[in-house]
Every structure is written in C-alpha cells, then in structure tokens.
Amino acid sequence: MLVTALPGQSLPAVIEPDNDLSILDVIKENRAEIRSLITRTGAAMFRGFEVGGVDGLHDVVRALSGAPLDYTERTSPRSSLSGNVFTSTDYPPTEEIFLHNECSYQAQWPMKVFFYCLQPAETQGATPFADVREVYRHIDPAVAEEFIRRKWMYVRNFSEMGGSWQYFYDTDDRSQVERYCGSQGIDVEWVGTDGLRTRAVREPVHPHPVTGEPVWFNHATFFHISSLPQIYQEEMLEMYGEENLPTNSYYGDGARIPDDVMKHLQKAYRAALTRFDWQADDLVVIDNMLTAHGREPFTGGRRIAIAMAEASDAPVEP
Numbered sequence: 001m002l003v004t005a006l007p008g009q010s011l012p013a014v015i016e017p018d019n020d021l022s023i024l025d026v027i028k029e030n031r032a033e034i035r036s037l038i039t040r041t042g043a044a045m046f047r048g049f050e051v052g053g054v055d056g057l058h059d060v061v062r063a064l065s066g067a068p069l070d071y072t073e074r075t076s077p078r079s080s081l082s083g084n085v086f087t088s089t090d091y092p093p094t095e096e097i098f099l100h101n102e103c104s105y106q107a108q109w110p111m112k113v114f115f116y117c118l119q120p121a122e123t124q125g126a127t128p129f130a131d132v133r134e135v136y137r138h139i140d141p142a143v144a145e146e147f148i149r150r151k152w153m154y155v156r157n158f159s160e161m162g163g164s165w166q167y168f169y170d171t172d173d174r175s176q177v178e179r180y181c182g183s184q185g186i187d188v189e190w191v192g193t194d195g196l197r198t199r200a201v202r203e204p205v206h207p208h209p210v211t212g213e214p215v216w217f218n219h220a221t222f223f224h225i226s227s228l229p230q231i232y233q234e235e236m237l238e239m240y241g242e243e244n245l246p247t248n249s250y251y252g253d254g255a256r257i258p259d260d261v262m263k264h265l266q267k268a269y270r271a272a273l274t275r276f277d278w279q280a281d282d283l284v285v286i287d288n289m290l291t292a293h294g295r296e297p298f299t300g301g302r303r304i305a306i307a308m309a310e311a312s313d314a315p316v317e318p
C-alpha cells in the first residue's frame, strides 16, 4: 500500500493500492500499521480500491476493528442500510451539519467511525473533518478551563412533536428508560402526559486511551441552539421555547453558556476544518476522539454509509 496525503492537507491520510491486493488483504497485511496511522493522523482514507458496497464495508469494519456497534441514543434521523450500517443522516440536504465527535455526549462512544461513499453529491456534500487537538489549541485557555471546572450539561426533550422517547429508547416502558438512564448518568424527568426531559453532566476533556493526550471531546458546541442553521434557530425557539428544545447545552451547573463563548467555540472548530470531495468507493476511517466530522449542504443523490466500532469502554487495542 501507498500512504500519501491530499494536496495541502494533513487530514485524512490517504491509503492507495500499489499492487493488485484487495482492500481486505491490504488490511490483513498492514493492520497494526494502518491502526497506528489512524491514531497518529486522526483519519485515513482508502481510495482506489474496490470496496464492494455495503457488504464490503462490513468486511472492512470487521477486519480493522471487529463487529460494528449499534446506534444507541440516536440524535439525527438515519435509516439502517444493513445490520449496523446506516446512511450517514437523513437530515435535510440544504443545511449544513456542524462539526462534532460522534456520541461525545454519551457515557461510552465508538472509538472508530467509518464513512463509505456509495454515491457522491452533485455539488458540495463533503464530510468536513477537524482535528480536535487543533480545535483545542484554538480555544482560549480561560474558556477551556471554565468548562473543565464547571463541566457541561446537555438537556434533551422528547415529545410528540420533536420525537418521542418511545422511538428514541425503543421501548414503551418508563421503568426501562429510568434503568437505562440511571446506568448512564442521565437524570430523567417525566413532563406532562407523555413528555420526557433528560439531563446529563459530562466532562469536556477526556484522555485519549491510546496516546494519553487530553482531547476536547464533547457535544457542548454541537448541541447548543446557536450551532443550528440560522433559519432553524428562531423557528425552534418559537415552536418549543428554550427549556423544551429537543437538545441544548449549558455549563454543568445549568447556567447558560454566553453567546460570545459559543461563537468562540464555533470559530475554533471552523479554524481546524478541512474538506475534500468524495469519490465513489472512498472509505474513511476516523479516530472519533481525535477527529470531528460534519456535513456540507449538497445537491444530488449523495449516499454515504456509516458504521461505528470499538466501544470506548471495551479493552483498548492500540
């Protein structure tokens, strides 16, 4: 295999074929090296291989990481393509999705996320990446220290209108929701006849389990109402009111995060953003703790499959 880079950018590293080996054989022969490349750079892209559709993606996940994980505590609408492979999101194509680390609001998260391009968009539609080590360097130390001291909290509201708790937790049984949330450090508040509000306080910075470096890994920015596309912000506030928003974030003590702090954090993510145009059969593996991802708006029939692997609470393999 040949390891290169995209012109002018360090993320993702690019792995290309230099003989007729299949992608699976390349992974089998170079597994440790590829894994260490991902942990070092944050993301690696296989380009120029025949992956073989969704089944091929399954095989790649298994060869590199083991069995793909299920998608629990879903935040954005997705459809299942096959087993634990999903479309990346069914969110409206006209809108940007802000940079985030998958499931960084949960008590556990996937260490690897796989993105596989079945069909590129006609225009835009990139999956932009940002090295959160770089994001962290762009954050004013006083802002970061305040989050480390106070932590951050997310609040979610489930309702008929914004998505029911029954769908989200895949049960009609309130006591089951309470048990699950209890085990995940999530506070539960039943609201009205059939509403649910959950709150969880999380750490903003976590040590990377392989490298030990402290990483800025949280959903405080992504979940905040001000990170939504402008056209949605007013609509959402009008429709729900602040305390009933489907998702929002606060400091860990429940206090509002000031607008200028949110703008500063959004700017820090954008300052680290890199993007490239997808080609059919591109397959990118990210270290989810090192690399945030987002989505550009797009036109055309873009199809990106996603799979997640390596639960953060499982034994660490370098």
Ligand SMILES: [Fe+2]
Pocket: 100, 101, 102, 293
């Ligand atoms: Fe995502």
